[in-house]
Amino acid sequence: MDGDADVARAAGLMAEPARxxxxxALADGRALPASLLASEAGVSPQTVSAHLHKLLDGGLVTVERSGRHRYYKLAGPEVAAAVEALARIAKPQPITSLRQSTRAAxxxxxxxxxxxxxxxxxxxxLEGLVRRDALRRTDGGKGAERRPDDPLAQQLPDGPYALGPKAAEVFADLGVDLxxxxxxxxxxxxxxxxxxxxHHLAGQLGSAVTEAFLARGWLRRRRGQRAVDLTEPGREALxxxx
Structure with a gap:
């Protein structure tokens, strides 16, 4: 029989600054090589390799092989949700350079x-989807406003939204076939x-919208970062x- 969840171990894995x-860096769902993760964490390749071994052993990341290379990614969206939750309650790190300030923004x-x-x-x-009747609030709330009892910065088990009367039409315009x-x-x-x-949109529909925006050139990824840019064609289209 299994005992209680080992929360302390998972928290300890996240508590080390480089990890x-x-x-x-992996919270956007992509698989990245150790060399890029070393640069992101500001440590040597040998050091990041030791950290990745601990994260693998702790079940927070997985690894994929492609030829001689290994690519690491989060073990699942629940890990990303935990990272986002910690980011919400953590105090921001002091900005010591223009580069840091630009990345944070x-x-x-x-x-x-x-x-x-x-x-x-x-x-x-999400605000626009509600405004266009592609989604509708089921709790009487407005737009993407958070409910008072919503947990901070994590996926909602009971999001107060449903598909609206114009869902098929609006999502088709965005490049997604429901x-x-x-x-x-x-x-x-x-x-x-x-x-x-x-609130923001997640789940299968959130993933499909993001992929459609990238495919249409409305979004552009930043190399080695979670940040993405809305392109001018994307700005005009949306x-x-x-």
Whole structure:
């Protein structure tokens, strides 16, 4: 029989600064090589290798092989949700350079949370979907506002939204065919955004929207970062659609 969850061990794995940076770098759902993770964490390749071994042993990351190379990723969206929750309650690190300031601002503006959009852009997307009747609030709330009893910065087990009367039309305009979405993953999931303290779209639909935006060139990833950029064509298209 299994005992209680070993919360202390998982928390200890996240508590080391370099490992925390590795987990933050992987929180967009991508698989990254150890060399890039070493640069992100500001440690040597040998040191990051030791940290990755501990994260693998603790079940927080997995590894994929491609030829001679290894690519690491989070073990699942629940790990990303835990990282986001800690980011919400943690005090911000002091900014000591313009580069740090620029990166922090970019993360607040638009980033990926595992495989869906977060930050101001993610919240604005959800606001627009509600405004266009693609989604509707089921609790009488407005837009993407967080409910008073919502847990901080984590996926909601009972997000107060449902597909609206114009869902098929609006999502098709965004490049997502609702009828073609796989059923192995919940279609609708929502998170409380740690930087905005409001809801953003997650789940299968959140992932599909993000992939569609990337494919259309409306979003552009930043190399080695969770931050993404809304391109000018994307800005114009979303302004018209949402």
């Amino acid at each position: 925390a940076k590795v987990l933050m 970019a993360l607040r503006e638009a980033r990926t949370c595992y495989d869906h959009l977060a930050g101001r852009l993610g919240v604005a997307l 009828s073609a979405q796989p059923t192995r993953r919940p279609l609708l999931r929502f998170c409380v955004d740690w930087s905005e303290q409001r 302004a018209g659609l949402l």
